[in-house]
Amino acid sequence: MRIDGDGLKFNGDTAAANALDDYEEGTFQPTPSISGATGSISFKSAADTLSYTKIGDLVHIQGYLQIDTNTVNGGRLNLGNLPFTSVDSAEASGFSLFTCQLSSGSGSQASGFFTSIGEGLTLLQIQTYTGVGTSNDSAVTMVANSFLFIQGQYKVA
Amino acid sequence: MAITKTIEEDKIEIVGKHKNIQIRMATVIKEDGVELTRSFQRKTLECITSSHDGSSWTHTDTDISGESTEVQAIANAVWTDEIKAAKRTANETALS
Numbered sequence: 001m002r003i004d005g006d007g008l009k010f011n012g013d014t015a016a017a018n019a020l021d022d023y024e025e026g027t028f029q030p031t032p033s034i035s036g037a038t039g040s041i042s043f044k045s046a047a048d049t050l051s052y053t054k055i056g057d058l059v060h061i062q063g064y065l066q067i068d069t070n071t072v073n074g075g076r077l078n079l080g081n082l083p084f085t086s087v088d089s090a091e092a093s094g095f096s097l098f099t100c101q102l103s104s105g106s107g108s109q110a111s112g113f114f115t116s117i118g119e120g121l122t123l124l125q126i127q128t129y130t131g132v133g134t135s136n137d138s139a140v141t142m143v144a145n146s147f148l149f150i151q152g153q154y155k156v157a
Numbered sequence: 158m159a160i161t162k163t164i165e166e167d168k169i170e171i172v173g174k175h176k177n178i179q180i181r182m183a184t185v186i187k188e189d190g191v192e193l194t195r196s197f198q199r200k201t202l203e204c205i206t207s208s209h210d211g212s213s214w215t216h217t218d219t220d221i222s223g224e225s226t227e228v229q230a231i232a233n234a235v236w237t238d239e240i241k242a243a244k245r246t247a248n249e250t251a252l253s
Contacts, residue, residue: 010172024181024197025197026181026196026197026198026199027196027197027198028199028200029198029200033206033208034208035209035252036209036210036211037210037211038210038211052199056253059212069243072168075210075211078252080201080203080206081197081200081201082201083179083200083201084179084199084201085173085177085179085201088173088174088219118252119182119251120173120175120201120247120251121221122173122177122201123203125251125252156172157172
């Protein structure tokens with residue numbers, strides 16, 4: 001094991017790309033926005049923060065958000081202000097998928113959500129998963145007082 | 158014995174082809190000037206925000222009036238018209 005200007009390297013490896021070069025933990029407040037419809041969603045101030053841990057170029061985020069108000073007539077919920085920008089990599093290899101579940105919501109979400117972060121973004125998109133694809137109508141199910149549980153990882157730029 | 162709490166921007170980074178600004182804020186607790194704890198909260202700023210109401214796109218320049226003078230200076234320097242145009246195009250592809 002060695003430590004040099006690239007970071008921590010294991011098992012005699014000298015490649016800079018394989019060095020562990022960062023660790024950080026903290027919190028952030030995601031910013032809600034709606035795509036595909038009008039209206040807005042807000043979070044309760046006591047449940048509007050998620051935590052993150054960054055290890056090397058991988059960021060794990062987790063936590064839950066509680067809906068305060070919802071005035072949308074459709075569309076999907078986006079969460080902006082992620083703590084780091086996602087990587088923009090070859091052939092969409094930086095694309096990442098998250099786990100997201102709703103508790104105390106309204107309507108049917110039998111197949112759950114398709115929650116993803118595209119490349120080069122600081123925004124997470126929550127779409128309805130139809131079982132074979134996606135649709136942009138997730139936001140209507142997130143009624144006031146419902147909880148949105150989120151966790152997952154993404155690679156950063 | 159004096160306990161103090163300060164919040165400072167201790168890291169500002171410009172990341173990616175659209176010049177996203179990543180800001181790390183440190184909450185520092187000190188006792189008689191000696192640091193006891195340091196915790197972090199992050200936020201990121203993109204040059205524009207984009208929304209689609211189901212039929213058309215709206216792109217809005219990010220409001221940085223509430224940011225520190227340092228962050229405002231960085232944003233004004235790196236968020237050129239070319240960067241904003243590229244970000245609009247990218248968002249319409251990535252967020253449709």
